[in-house]
Amino acid sequence: MKILAIHSSPRPRNLSHTAVMLGASRAYLAERRPAWRYEETALWNLDITTCDGNGRCFRRDGCTFVDDAESLIDAMLAADGVILASPNYCANVNSTMMRFIERTTRLSHRQLLAGKGALAMSTSASPFDAPYAAEYLRRVLGSYGASVVDVCNIGSPMIVFDYGDTAAGKAMRTSLDAFISAVESPSEHVPEETFGVDIRRSLREHPEVAKRLFRSDERYFAEQDRTMKERPTDDASH
Incomplete structure (x- = not known):
C-alpha cells in the first residue's frame, strides 16, 4: 500500500506542529504496517498557481496551469490512502491548503478517490477542541469519493510535540488505526454525506x-x- 500525506504548514519542520504530528503518524504507521510506503509533501514551497476560475477544466479537460498541483494530483490518484493536514487558521485551513484544494475540482466532480482510505488532520494553538480545519478537509476528501474516518485535531502547544503516552498521542493513534481500516476496507468507511x-x-x-x-x-x-x-x-x- 502507498500512503501520501500532504500538509500546508509554513513553518520549518522542527517548529511545525503539523509536520511533527505527521512525523509521529509516519512512525506509527511504519510500526503497524511496515510494508506500506509512506510519502509526505509540504505544499509551502511548491509552485501552485491560484485558480482563476477560467473554466477550462469544465469545458475541455485538465488545467490551464502547468505546475506542481497537477503532479501532486497524479500522486493522489496513484496512492491507496491520502492524508491531508493543515494548521487551523481563522477556523479553517490556511490559504496554502485552500489554494491547492481549489485546483482539485475534477477529483470532486468525478469522485476519483473512490476506493481509497483518507484521513483529515489538523493542529491548533488552542487547548480546546478546535477541529475546524480537519472537519473541512474531511468533507473535501469525502467529495473526492474517498472513504474517510473521524478527524484528528491536536491542540495546545504545551503538548503538541509529545506523541508518547499523552492524550495527543492516544488521539492520533486512534485516528490512524481507523485510517488503516479505511485503506484496507474502504467499502466500510464510505461517508454518508459530502458536499459539492x-x-x-x-x-x-x-x-x-x-x-x-x-x-x-x-x-x-x-x-x-x-x-x-x-x-x-x-x-x-x-
Whole structure:
C-alpha cells in the first residue's frame, strides 16, 4: 500500500506542529504496517498557481496551469490512502491548503478517490477542541469519493510535540488505526454525506444545462459508461 500525506504548514519542520504530528503518524504507521510506503509533501514551497476560475477544466479537460498541483494530483490518484493536514487558521485551513484544494475540482466532480482510505488532520494553538480545519478537509476528501474516518485535531502547544503516552498521542493513534481500516476496507468507511456538486446526478436530472456547463465531465462519464458496457461479462469470457 502507498500512503501520501500532504500538509500546508509554513513553518520549518522542527517548529511545525503539523509536520511533527505527521512525523509521529509516519512512525506509527511504519510500526503497524511496515510494508506500506509512506510519502509526505509540504505544499509551502511548491509552485501552485491560484485558480482563476477560467473554466477550462469544465469545458475541455485538465488545467490551464502547468505546475506542481497537477503532479501532486497524479500522486493522489496513484496512492491507496491520502492524508491531508493543515494548521487551523481563522477556523479553517490556511490559504496554502485552500489554494491547492481549489485546483482539485475534477477529483470532486468525478469522485476519483473512490476506493481509497483518507484521513483529515489538523493542529491548533488552542487547548480546546478546535477541529475546524480537519472537519473541512474531511468533507473535501469525502467529495473526492474517498472513504474517510473521524478527524484528528491536536491542540495546545504545551503538548503538541509529545506523541508518547499523552492524550495527543492516544488521539492520533486512534485516528490512524481507523485510517488503516479505511485503506484496507474502504467499502466500510464510505461517508454518508459530502458536499459539492453531484455531476452524475446533474447530468441525469438537468442534462441540457449540465452538459453545457460541465462538458469535460460529461465526456468522462460517457466514456466510463461506454467502457463498462463493452467490458466482457464472466459468461462471455469462458
